[in-house]
Amino acid sequence: MRGAVLHAPGDVRLDQREDPAVVAPTDAVIRTVAACVCGSDLWGYRGVDPVTRPTPMGHEYVGVVEEVGADVELVRPGQFVVGSFFASDNTCPNCLNGYQSNCLHRQPLGAIGCQAEYVRIPLADGTLVATPGTPDDAFIPSLLACSDVMGTGWYAALAAEVGPGKTVAVVGDGAVGLCAVIAARELGAERIVAMSRHASRQRLATEFGATDVVTERGDEGIARIREMTGGIGADAVLECVGTEQAMAQALRSARPGGNVGFVGVPHGVAVDGRELFNSHVALRGGPAPVRAYLPDLVERVLDGRIDPGRVFDLDLPLEQVAEGYRAMDERRAIKALLRP
């Protein structure tokens, strides 16, 4: 089969890779219906994370189950499934606590590589969620978004304790930041401030439910958020970037006693203990336990209540995976969908 492989920074190719097969009795193999490029894939593509050997890429996917191992009970061949970017057993104490992305037996799908025609999904019963029947093609992008960015935006909002009446600021206007706007709206936030400098992303944020847009960054961005909140700061800030600047902006935009949910993979981020202490702000982050939210998110998509698939503004055949990476790297695209 063919699958994307990162050979060096800037060098993604569609290579011939071994056909996946059921290895463990809890595995499934799916035929990929759609995959995509994640903002976090760019850390390696840009050489920020080292690329030490040819690396299969991609951790987001929807597909049709081809084959299941002997111990798989819930997932059946022929089902259309959405899965999370960490395989999880969904039965260990961490899973039962709602942190499937910290499952005692978790396996990162990123290490398997989902930008490919077929994918082996470990712990299929605890990782995949089947849709009722085969969904209409029009739902594919939004269901795919649930696999990571929508689930991650959802977690950011929950980690920051977004709820009815709250004022929420979203740092980052990538696909996760935009999905975080959707999450804040669905969770009842009263005011949602999208921090973005890009007209097209501002527009999408507004359509997703942002009530305000702030174009300033850094200290000026913080000052604007404070100005909009009576000098106090936002109740909840969703950090969807992962840089030190974004984290500082998030922490300083939250009110005393407020919450920051951070879902950008931190690169060079250190939080000063004294500053955090004096701020009274709570901080929770991590890789989103997408599996916990998938049943609910899939239902919201199929009910037409949310349409996170609109973050895909580039729709390419898998052959053109390199162009998908390039377009996202150059910020010509918010997110690239790939169809095998």
Place this chain on the structure above:
Amino acid sequence: MRGAVLHAPGDVRLDQREDPAVVAPTDAVIRTVAACVCGSDLWGYRGVDPVTRPTPMGHEYVGVVEEVGADVELVRPGQFVVGSFFASDNTCPNCLNGYQSNCLHRQPLGAIGCQAEYVRIPLADGTLVATPGTPDDAFIPSLLACSDVMGTGWYAALAAEVGPGKTVAVVGDGAVGLCAVIAARELGAERIVAMSRHASRQRLATEFGATDVVTERGDEGIARIREMTGGIGADAVLECVGTEQAMAQALRSARPGGNVGFVGVPHGVAVDGRELFNSHVALRGGPAPVRAYLPDLVERVLDGRIDPGRVFDLDLPLEQVAEGYRAMDERRAIKALLRP
């Protein structure tokens, strides 16, 4: 009047200081019935925090109101009062959000110096809580404890979302850590692990409600907590020290999705963003909004439900303030009460 002044590391003296008077119309002046030495007073006493000039000391107090300014409405002369270590108006947005220690008009009592015969209390109505009548002498230590250490332990527990059924670990066996045990018990924790190496403190922790004691520290302490919690970690960890080691121990003792409440004033603490991300642990700290809890805590004391005053294992006349500092510095005493 006489009040304690820190002249240099290790050099606390009872000096003649100017008699306090009502300055702002929202001030009150109290005659101090009891004050005490705080673990945080030792940062300066030990020279960890610089001592640049003679500094009045102390921020914990109970007393009787002597005089009030023209705008003070709730507090009356003759009342017995307990106050928090930050003066707060109790009406600003941060106060209304429950973060009186981040009041827009807050004033640290530590800058005024409460180890003294009289104290000027700014924003008296928003800072002081009067007891119903004059309490029996036996309640003085516990009421005094509410002024900081009991309120701080309470906040640590709330910040870590302690509640019924939870497993809680307490890092630090000083007065705050011991009061945090009381808080965890009152808030319904099922299992409370006190981390302590000192027999007398272990005993008090157990009497306060600790169900287990762990004597190991660092990696061994973390391993013990994990062992006791099925390999997962505690639901809530209360960090009551403020050093980098204590914070690392707290973060690594909490389960994925767990909570750390940190109330030790951080000294040289930096939290690695990636580690916090991967842990899924939430972190909230800060100077406790004691004023928010005072009415409830005072009631619990007078009802005999909590007795945090037992942390005072040294009871001295104010004249012997230097001995109070020495005894705490040398860990001969958990906490020294001072009576003017």
